[in-house]
Amino acid sequence: MxxxxxxxxxxxxxxxxxxxxxxxxxxxxxxxxxxxxxxxxxxxxxxxxxxxxxxxxxxxxxxxxxxxxxxxxxxxxxxxxxxxxxxxxxxxxxxxxxxxxHSSRLPCSGRIPSEDVVDPSAVEAFYCGLGETAPPVPGPPTTRMPTEDSAIPENGRRRCFVCAQTLRRGEAVVVCPCSPDFARCTMTVHHDPANGLDCLRQWQPDLKVRVCPLTHDTRRQT
Incomplete structure (x- = not known):
């Protein structure tokens, strides 16, 4: 055959x-x-x-x-x-x-024209102005990821606990959502609806974490 x-x-x-x-x-x-x-x-x-x-x-x-x-x-x-x-x-x-x-905010390819690359200080100024004029996002207190560029950490960049994406500069996040007023750990979750990144609400619709996913401790809600 x-x-x-x-x-x-x-x-x-x-x-x-x-x-x-x-x-x-x-x-x-x-x-x-x-x-x-x-x-x-x-x-x-x-x-x-x-x-x-x-x-x-x-x-x-x-x-x-x-x-x-x-x-x-x-x-x-x-x-x-x-x-x-x-x-x-x-x-x-x-x-x-x-x-x-390959973008103005992440010009890693080295092929984005220098005049199109976003200046980190401009990003910081934008979010600073936004924070002064826009009403606060409902829920626990948020913080903005640092806007300055830095070397990649040895263990990699921090990621959102919910979506598992790395946390980019300027994004609003909640650190230790179980105890955001007195953070006990570095677990971080996006809480940035303006940028389409409201991972905290997707995870906990009422924005309250009752059981810590790391220690399984029950948190007292105030």
């Missing part, structure tokens, strides 16, 4: 030759490249810009070829959120080998 492979024929059960292996890998590479292009808007070349969607293989974190460990952006240490614009780099076979944030 024979089957056709391209222009060649190969007997079933015959050991794969070097040429067969090369053809198979070429087909696999072209297939994977087609999948990547279909799932990643804008991903059409070795260097391209794309938006992060539910189907993006780098959503939240990603693993480079040959590495089973998924990691956030290597430049800033932040996760890849839905809607994040990223810069993609592929090798000559179409395999994705690098994903970096």
């Amino acid at each position: 024979q089957r056709t492979v391209g222009a060649d024929t190969m007997e079933l059960g015959r050991q794969e030759t070097a040429k067969d292996t090369e053809q198979r890998r070429d087909l696999e590479d072209r297939f994977l490249r087609g999948v990547n292009q279909g799932l990643s808007p804008g991903a059409r070349s070795a260097d391209s810009v794309a938006l992060t969607t539910f189907d993006s293989e780098w959503l939240d974190t990603w693993a480079a070829p040959g590495n089973d460990t998924r990691r956030p952006c290597r430049a800033c240490g932040h996760t890849f959120r839905l809607g994040d614009q990223v810069h993609l780099r592929h090798d000559e076979h179409g395999r994705l080998i690098e994903v970096l944030h």
Whole structure:
């Protein structure tokens, strides 16, 4: 019995030759490249810009070829959120080998014009003015994540306990939601409805945490 492979024929059960292996890998590479292009808007070349969607293989974190460990952006240490614009780099076979944030607030790709990069001091001034004029967010007291850029911590950036995304500069959060007035731990949850990040309300609709998820202690509500 024979089957056709391209222009060649190969007997079933015959050991794969070097040429067969090369053809198979070429087909696999072209297939994977087609999948990547279909799932990643804008991903059409070795260097391209794309938006992060539910189907993006780098959503939240990603693993480079040959590495089973998924990691956030290597430049800033932040996760890849839905809607994040990223810069993609592929090798000559179409395999994705690098994903970096590519936006004015996270210019990790190094390809954002300097005049378009957001100045951290401007972000800080904006939120300072917002805090002075806008009414406070209902619920426990919030704090803004530091706006200044800093080196990636050795153990990675802190994440929201609910959505598991890294906490970005300027976002409003509640530290120790079980005891926000006298924080007993560093567990942090987004409470920033203005930015569409009201994780605390999604977790506890009445904004009160009655049982600590870390110690399982019952908290007295005032």
